[in-house]
Amino acid sequence: MVEAFTYLPGPDHGPSEIAAATGLSPTVVYRIVQSGIPVGLFVRGPAGRYWLGPGAAQVGMRAMAAAALEPGAARPILDRLSRALNGLSLLWVLSAHGPGRVVAEAAGRYGFDALGLSIGDFIRLGSTLRTGASGRAIAAHLPSHMVDAIAAEPLPPSAGPGVLRAPRDFRSALEDVRQAGYAVGREEMPGWPEVAAPVMWGDVVYGAVAVLVPAPLMPRDLAAPVALTTSAAGKITRLMSRGHGTASLLPHG
Numbered sequence: 467m468v469e470a471f472t473y474l475p476g477p478d479h480g481p482s483e484i485a486a487a488t489g490l491s492p493t494v495v496y497r498i499v500q501s502g503i504p505v506g507l508f509v510r511g512p513a514g515r516y517w518l519g520p521g522a523a524q525v526g527m528r529a530m531a532a533a534a535l536e537p538g539a540a541r542p543i544l545d546r547l548s549r550a551l552n553g554l555s556l557l558w559v560l561s562a563h564g565p566g567r568v569v570a571e572a573a574g575r576y577g578f579d580a581l582g583l584s585i586g587d588f589i590r591l592g593s594t595l596r597t598g599a600s601g602r603a604i605a606a607h608l609p610s611h612m613v614d615a616i617a618a619e620p621l622p623p624s625a626g627p628g629v630l631r632a633p634r635d636f637r638s639a640l641e642d643v644r645q646a647g648y649a650v651g652r653e654e655m656p657g658w659p660e661v662a663a664p665v666m667w668g669d670v671v672y673g674a675v676a677v678l679v680p681a682p683l684m685p686r687d688l689a690a691p692v693a694l695t696t697s698a699a700g701k702i703t704r705l706m707s708r709g710h711g712t713a714s715l716l717p718h719g
Contacts, residue, residue, distance in 0.1 A: 540571045548573045604673060
């Protein structure tokens with residue numbers, strides 16, 4: 467039933483809406499929700515509507531922490547990708563602090579200084595899911611209400627000429643990502659075209675593998691970059707599905 471809160475539009479819902487989405491009776495939904503309020507799974511708002519509470523967030527963060535890759539686990543995969551395409555390979559992961567992303571691992575001959583951005587500009591441009599192929603590779607697998615919030619974000623001033631400026635173009639591109647399984651960025655980071663593919667944990671998006679290549683070096687035919695990037699993302703996805711994450715970040719006892 468908790469899953470219904472992630473795909474129903476809007477943050478709060480009544481028992482009838484939840485019942486229709488889950489196939490349960492409104493009475494059963496009401497009882498489940500009431501039992502979850504004392505432990506913080508749900509919060510009751512005005513007019514008998516409910517939303518997910520801090521307990522649900524804690525469960526989600528603990529689950530993602532337990533699934534997280536060990537430091538360096540993805541490095542060999544990123545190394546091979548960067549060498550094959552002569553680029554900067556990155557593993558972006560979904561931020562635990564709202565819809566955004568952070569770099570978990572990087573590999574390649576280029577350092578971040580080669581991107582020609584200040585640290586502040588890189589953080590602003592890199593952290594939002596509104597820009598870049600990796601942002602769309604992640605956003606394409608998020609609930610609709612989160613996509614709404616991302617689409618409404620202002621674009622960072624440092625965004626490159628290829629950024630999708632209109633929210634409708636951004637939304638349309640997400641459907642393309644879901645269908646194709648990858649995203650392409652046309653110098654949304656100035657001077658650096660990008661190819662990215664999602665890393666999944668079951669049906670949940672964990673992050674994205676991306677490769678940035680200097681514009682003069684990116685092949686005009688993207689078949690090879692796409693194949694190599696989606697293969698790398700698939701390998702990291704399989705690492706997670708086989709339990710090659712951390713031993714456990716959950717408290718014991």
